[in-house]
Amino acid sequence: MVAVSTSSPASGADREAIPDAPNPIGLDGIEFIEYATAKPQALGQVLENMGFKLVARHRSREVLLYRQGAINLIINAHAKGTPLPDKPVISAIALRVRDAATAYHRALDLGAWGVATQVEVMELNIPAVHGVGTSRIYFVDRHKVFSIYDVDFTPIPGVDQQPPATAGLHFFGVVQYIGNDRTEDWTEFYRELFGFTDLPPEQRFGILPKGRILRSPCPSASRFYIQLIEPEASVLDVEDDEGLHRIGLGSADVLATVAELSQRGVEFVESGSVHTEARGALTKTLMGSVSFEIVHNQQA
């Protein structure tokens, strides 16, 4: 008798093993994103409107931890020599990795610029490398074993330390503005150091499809994206004006999320080219620089 396979030939799993994209440092999502500003209260109000809760303060510095669901945002108002800008800037992304020290030293070997950290008593030393502009990229490990915030932060008494996410919001990615003809440079930077891969031009998310999208090598549950956007063709010289521009938040139901956030007072861009739809939405820019993009994404 001839055995008949019941598995679907379309899956291909019984014919060959096709590995996922390599994940050289065991990247497993974003631990936190940090803003730097001289106006932490004003930014805090913006975040609270977006559904974030202030859950903890840094032990020794003017640093605040806001959270909703699995999204951690840090507001850093601790000036180190140079005065902080009033307009908030995204100053750091912390990546969850398999082993922070290994990831850090691997990055240095490949040509990243290490950041000299100034650790005070009872504070964690989180290794970091320089990213775009003045931003940093931190490496955080053991995030499943204990929280890095337990060491450096003091919880706000009486506040739920795990506030639920508004309408299932989660990290989707970050939009990075880059200079003219810099797409290949930054693609190589994220590919070599972290294992990102670029998506084909026809694969786009949300309502702002410009530029190139890089996909992190994380497991699907923690996957996030970096979108690289060059200046418009008519803009000649912005080569030194590069930086992280806005955060993308994923939502399984963009319209429901927008409705809920609108009730909180969040306003969304409605213009000829950009308006709320099921694929995504964009909040109006506040404080001169802060906006969030809501992107349709079913988190695994």
Added chain:
Amino acid sequence: MSPFSVNMDDFALDSGALAGSLAGRLAAAREAGFNQITLHASDLSQHAQGVAAAVAEVLGSGLRVSAFDALNDFEGLSGPLQACKLDVAKALLEMCQAVHCHQLVLNASTLPGAASDNATLVRHLRQLAMLAIPKNIRIAYRAHAGAHSIRDFGQAWDLVCMADMPNLGLCLDATQTLASPCTDNDLEMLDAEKLFLVQLADSLDLADPQARLFPGEGVRRTELATFVSTLHTLGYRGDYSLGLSNPDYQSLPAPGVADRAWRAALWLGQDVLQRSVPLPNQIRLRRVLTH
């Protein structure tokens, strides 16, 4: 400024060709007609008032810095030597960034003890290029006769291709190329997009490539014209740096030498590349507007 400068924006004068203070050399280049200059690290580090003052002079000169010719003996080292050289490279990249320059020239290593296998050289070239990405700086790798192993641009080109970094390309030294006995140097194999900088100089004597003159002044006039025309045909539209090391010119006032360099640029732009010259009426109109 010369009325012809509208056609000559891709010609830079190498600061090493001029004598005198940095401010004097910058002014001489500007007055001669150049819009850009190639700098060396010593131009900044040996300034009497320090690097910050030198940077301010460069930024205030109105000249674009097309390249920072600074890094030597980088690739092929190991252990503490490599770590030391990495620190030097970082410092030079920061100086390069300070003068708003987007191109660092890496001269192939002269060290006999440095590794020369392709895998090591490629790894170090990739590492340097990666360091330069956040600074928005390109690395132009230059082969030269004094190097330990990478003496011909064909070898440098192979390494650039193997390293395959978007901000890593080739610096082509015309004098080295024309004087090389190597027969494998075929300009046709180059991808013009990966050719980042071309250094041009003429020779006083065919047997002595170090005795240099500005392009068109020496015995390689015809060869240089062919060289530049070939690159243009290949699609090269990047910068040309005019440099030399000539004791005679080092003993002359900078303005006169810069004028000689500008005449060389005009020869290349008008006679060799046959760019259009502004019409007399346009020149007059421009003068009226600018004065």
